Amino acid sequence: MNSKTENKKGYNAVIGLEIHAQLSTKSKMFCSCSTSFGKKQNTNICPVCSGQPGALPSINSRAVEYAVRAALAFNCKINNKNIFARKNYFYPDLPKGYQISQYEEPLAINGWVEIGFKDGSKKKIGITRLHMEEDAGKNTHNVNESLVDLNRSGIPLIEIVSEPDMRTPEEAVAYFKKLKTVLEYLEVCDCNMEEGNLRCDINVSIRKNEHEKFGTKVEIKNLNSFRFVEKALYYEIERQTKMLENNEKIIQETRLFDSSSGITRSMRKKEEAHDYRYFPEPDLLPLILNESFIQKEKDSMPELPDKKCERFMEKYLLSFYDADVLTSDKDISKYYEDLVSYIKEPKVCSNWMQAEVMRTLNEQRIGIKDFKLDHKKLGDLIRSVISGDINQNTAKEVFNEMITGGASAGEIIDKKGLKQISDLTAIEKIIDEVISESMAQVQQYRDGKTAVMGFLVGLVMKKSKGKANPAVVNELLKKKLT
Amino acid sequence: MDLLKLSIPTLAKMLREKKISSQELVSFYLERIKKHKKLNAYITVLEDAVNKAKDIDMKGIKNDDPVLRGIPYSLKDNMLADGVKTTCASRILENYIAGYDSTIAKRLKDSGAVLLGKTNMDEFAMGSSNENSHFGPVCNPWNEKHVAGGSSGGSAVSVSAGLSQFSYGTDTGGSVRLPASFNGVASLKPTYGRMSRYGIIAFASSLDQIGPIAKNIEDLAIAYDVVSGHDPKDSTTSIKNKDGMYEYLIKEVKDRENNFSRKTVGIPRDMLIGGCSKDVLNSLEQSKKVLTDMGFDFVDIDLPNSKYALAVYYIIVTGEASSNLSRYDGVRYGYRTKDYEELKDLYSLSRGDGFGDEVRRRIILGTFVLSAGYYDAYFSKAAKVRSLIKKDFEKVFEKCDSILMPVSPVTAFKIGERTKDPLEMYLSDIFTVSANLAAVPSLGFPAGRDSRGLPIGMQLIGKHFDEKTLFTTAWMIQKQKPEWFNNIATTVKEKKVIE
Numbered sequence: 007m008n009s010k011t012e013n014k015k016g017y018n019a020v021i022g023l024e025i026h027a028q029l030s031t032k033s034k035m036f037c038s039c040s041t042s043f044g045k046k047q048n049t050n051i052c053p054v055c056s057g058q059p060g061a062l063p064s065i066n067s068r069a070v071e072y073a074v075r076a077a078l079a080f081n082c083k084i085n086n087k088n089i090f091a092r093k094n095y096f097y098p099d100l101p102k103g104y105q106i107s108q109y110e111e112p113l114a115i116n117g118w119v120e121i122g123f124k125d126g127s128k129k130k131i132g133i134t135r136l137h138m139e140e141d142a143g144k145n146t147h148n149v150n151e152s153l154v155d156l157n158r159s160g161i162p163l164i165e166i167v168s169e170p171d172m173r174t175p176e177e178a179v180a181y182f183k184k185l186k187t188v189l190e191y192l193e194v195c196d197c198n199m200e201e202g203n204l205r206c207d208i209n210v211s212i213r214k215n216e217h218e219k220f221g222t223k224v225e226i227k228n229l230n231s232f233r234f235v236e237k238a239l240y241y242e243i244e245r246q247t248k249m250l251e252n253n254e255k256i257i258q259e260t261r262l263f264d265s266s267s268g269i270t271r272s273m274r275k276k277e278e279a280h281d282y283r284y285f286p287e288p289d290l291l292p293l294i295l296n297e298s299f300i301q302k303e304k305d306s307m308p309e310l311p312d313k314k315c316e317r318f319m320e321k322y323l324l325s326f327y328d329a330d331v332l333t334s335d336k337d338i339s340k341y342y343e344d345l346v347s348y349i350k351e352p353k354v355c356s357n358w359m360q361a362e363v364m365r366t367l368n369e370q371r372i373g374i375k376d377f378k379l380d381h382k383k384l385g386d387l388i389r390s391v392i393s394g395d396i397n398q399n400t401a402k403e404v405f406n407e408m409i410t411g412g413a414s415a416g417e418i419i420d421k422k423g424l425k426q427i428s429d430l431t432a433i434e435k436i437i438d439e440v441i442s443e444s445m446a447q448v449q450q451y452r453d454g455k456t457a458v459m460g461f462l463v464g465l466v467m468k469k470s471k472g473k474a475n476p477a478v479v480n481e482l483l484k485k486k487l488t
Numbered sequence: 489m490d491l492l493k494l495s496i497p498t499l500a501k502m503l504r505e506k507k508i509s510s511q512e513l514v515s516f517y518l519e520r521i522k523k524h525k526k527l528n529a530y531i532t533v534l535e536d537a538v539n540k541a542k543d544i545d546m547k548g549i550k551n552d553d554p555v556l557r558g559i560p561y562s563l564k565d566n567m568l569a570d571g572v573k574t575t576c577a578s579r580i581l582e583n584y585i586a587g588y589d590s591t592i593a594k595r596l597k598d599s600g601a602v603l604l605g606k607t608n609m610d611e612f613a614m615g616s617s618n619e620n621s622h623f624g625p626v627c628n629p630w631n632e633k634h635v636a637g638g639s640s641g642g643s644a645v646s647v648s649a650g651l652s653q654f655s656y657g658t659d660t661g662g663s664v665r666l667p668a669s670f671n672g673v674a675s676l677k678p679t680y681g682r683m684s685r686y687g688i689i690a691f692a693s694s695l696d697q698i699g700p701i702a703k704n705i706e707d708l709a710i711a712y713d714v715v716s717g718h719d720p721k722d723s724t725t726s727i728k729n730k731d732g733m734y735e736y737l738i739k740e741v742k743d744r745e746n747n748f749s750r751k752t753v754g755i756p757r758d759m760l761i762g763g764c765s766k767d768v769l770n771s772l773e774q775s776k777k778v779l780t781d782m783g784f785d786f787v788d789i790d791l792p793n794s795k796y797a798l799a800v801y802y803i804i805v806t807g808e809a810s811s812n813l814s815r816y817d818g819v820r821y822g823y824r825t826k827d828y829e830e831l832k833d834l835y836s837l838s839r840g841d842g843f844g845d846e847v848r849r850r851i852i853l854g855t856f857v858l859s860a861g862y863y864d865a866y867f868s869k870a871a872k873v874r875s876l877i878k879k880d881f882e883k884v885f886e887k888c889d890s891i892l893m894p895v896s897p898v899t900a901f902k903i904g905e906r907t908k909d910p911l912e913m914y915l916s917d918i919f920t921v922s923a924n925l926a927a928v929p930s931l932g933f934p935a936g937r938d939s940r941g942l943p944i945g946m947q948l949i950g951k952h953f954d955e956k957t958l959f960t961t962a963w964m965i966q967k968q969k970p971e972w973f974n975n976i977a978t979t980v981k982e983k984k985v986i987e
Contacts, residue, residue: 059584062722094811103811103815283860284858285807285811
């Protein structure tokens with residue numbers, strides 16, 4: 007367990023997530039329209055996805071492959087017989103008046119993922135079901151009119167429904183992040199949360215202790231960032247706690263999170279909830295997935311984050327935490343492995359990745375793919391530290407210069423004359439000068455006050471303008487003083 | 489020579505021999521359509537069809553061209569043809585212009601057949617008499633005070649009144665066979681999955697099936713051949729090879745007329761007790777006699793769950809229709825009310841004004857049978873009984889190769905006679921819905937007249953994907969009873985196009 011699960015008032019939260027992930031197929035779920043994002047409104051549409059009279063859906067088999075891959079990665083049991091169902095409701099962004107989804111016989115059930123915490127502990131989160139469905143269009147509301155864009159209508163989605171296994175906002179975020187990582191590894195979802203590729207609905211209730219039955223749950227709809235999930239949960243747990251403390255009854259409802267004010271607002275009560283009138287989609291035959299199809303998908307599965315994390319721990323002798331951080335992003339893990347194969351030294355590489363590289367990515371809000379230094383450029387810099395040409399502090403300066411300018415590590419070191427002095431005679435000369443100028447401290451050292459060593463090293467470094475190799479200085483100075 | 493008596497193969501021959509042009513043929517029908525306007529068979533007439541025919545004449549019709557090249561036909565107004573108004577006989581789609589071709593329209597276009605227009609129907613194919621049209625009822629050309637039958641009334645009348653060489657309707661619970669029988673023409677409700685539904689305005693998707701209507705069996709076979717077969721755009725279509733039915737009839741059956749292997753026909757006697765008029769029962773016996781004389785064997789059969797068929801049917805069709813008709817919401821196309829402030833009003837007023845009474849009734853019923861808490865008691869239970877009905881047929885077909893029975897217990901009733909009581913109207917489908925529920929094919933053929941001169945129709949129901957037996961049997965009946973076929977109700981004198 008990563009932290010205490012009850013809040014100050016002693017309440018426990020019970021959290022479940024429903025995650026919608028757009029599959030990154032080139033065409034839509036039930037027609038051949040393009041799925042590309044950012045096109046002019048209502049240009050990626052056809053009779054099928056705009057709900058014209060008489061149009062019929064036909065299944066995009068690539069979308070089914072992607073969904074099966076995801077279900078396998080989440081350790082689900084795949085149903086051989088898949089039934090699509092109609093979910094009926096009226097909304098302008100829903101051109102047919104129903105969404106083709108799955109209800110009674112979803113693609114997959116009974117899966118799980120494991121989330122890990124800094125202390126190395128892990129927790130399994132159950133996945134109730136994973137099913138395929140189509141996305142709706144998008145409404146835009148202006149002052150006097152509302153407009154509908156159907157470019158998104160019919161884009162394939164998978165909905166992944168968790169068990170109510172999470173107890174804190176941190177666990178919920180860790181689970182959401184883990185799903186994103188796995189989907190990215192599988193290359194079945196672009197996971198661009200700003201474009202809405204990956205969205206999340208939360209179910210949350212609270213109770214006084216872990217043995218009580220679940221409290222009344224509240225649903226929070228349509229969150230598209232980890233930060234919002236965390237904020238919404240903190241707010242909602244606090245709100246429900248206050249209500250129970252004031253002896254108020256929590257009502258089952260759907261709420262919306264307002265990201266600007268950080269609070270949730272009621273959208274509709276249980277009585278106003280839709281009756282979706284699910285029934286089997288008569289326009290599609292049952293989709294039969296035979297074992298050989300499933301096996302083929304199993305065989306083409308890439309190495310997944312959990313496996314990669316284990317391998318990193320074993321092969322590169324990293325801690326769970328380090329391995330977890332490095333494997334939580336597919337591209338970062340690849341960069342890391344390229345770096346290690348270029349210069350060896352896995353631990354040093356891990357430190358560089360987690361400190362300088364990831365700090366820079368965060369500051370610049372970019373992914374490793376857009377990082378200015380490829381693994382060779384960074385590798386050359388790390389190599390000059392290992393070889394003793396520059397020390398760690400200088401290296402950080404050089405790194406900062408590399409990511410702003412365009413020069414290589416070698417060029418910057420040469421140009422600025424940063425190369426360390428490792429030449430023994432040159433260093434010996436400086437040491438001799440320092441010894442003659444600091445007789446008092448030298449005497450103290452010889453009297454047993456070894457702590458003064460640091461002061462003497464400092465003087466040598468200062469005289470060398472920081473370029474003397476500290477290791478060499480230490481060694482030589484010791485020799486001279488004894 | 490009476491053009492109205494000619495079959496498609498004869499016309500095709502004449503077109504190739506240049507004894508007639510496609511333009512003459514098309515003009516002939518367009519002229520007749522004008523003269524018979526009060527039958528109200530068409531919603532949209534395509535005057536431009538003449539130019540299409542001219543084009544075809546200019547390019548010429550060669551021997552190996554498809555047999556339908558240059559021959560005029562009509563489509564029920566729930567089938568989309570690119571650029572043509574498709575109303576589904578509803579106010580809500582009154583001005584809807586189709587933006588794409590249905591698979592049937594595409595296949596007919598490719599064959600070179602010429603579309604004359606879109607025929608009247610019950611709104612959204614919901615009805616048995618064709619009195620539920622936004623554009624008014626269709627009249628029966630044999631007696632204009634009587635109904636044409638529904639829902640494909642316009643299509644059936646376009647053939648029976650000589651307003652088209654052949655036509656297509658859709659049959660969800662009898663909507664092709666019933667009007668065809670009321671009009672004295674032949675029709676087919678193929679096995680579910682034979683015909684692509686792509687571009688057909690859906691009523692009840694799990695039952696809807698396109699059916700050809702023609703005045704004789706060879707025309708019916710040709711009309712069936714050209715549009716049947718797998719379509720990647722409709723995943724419920726079968727990948728089974730389609731039969732070349734016309735070829736089969738003229739090559740295989742014709743040559744072996746005398747030693748054609750006789751088959752067994754079943755009659756569900758219990759179902760027919762009570763309700764059937766005397767004339768209809770007499771006609772059934774006549775058909776039986778024709779077949780017996782040719783050496784067919786007859787057995788009595790029992791379809792024990794058929795008594796639930798009508799109830800099951802009206803639960804399934806209303807449930808599916810309530811969902812299928814959700815897209816007509818006034819948002820993207822179709823009728824939209826002007827008086828709305830909120831979204832809810834836009835929906836309820838557009839749909840309330842746009843749909844007629846029967847359509848609204850079925851949407852309400854369907855919404856109810858699908859709603860949480862009632863789903864299990866209605867829709868889900870109906871689906872279970874439906875599979876029992878299917879099993880009944882499977883069992884019966886162990887004993888016989890086809891089933892012979894009337895299409896309807898009575899002949900065409902008077903306009904207005906059943907409109908006050910929806911339940912009585914629903915009873916019109918009592919003999920037809922079972923074939924749809926069981927997804928099996930049923931061929932309707934004309935079998936004489938009743939005492940008032942109104943046509944009587946019989947149907948042959950066959951095994952799953954065994955249209956062949958039905959066509960063969962009907963073909964043989966036509967040989968024995970030619971007077972039952974090729975009858976056109978015409979009161980208006982025609983000037984002769986050719987001597």
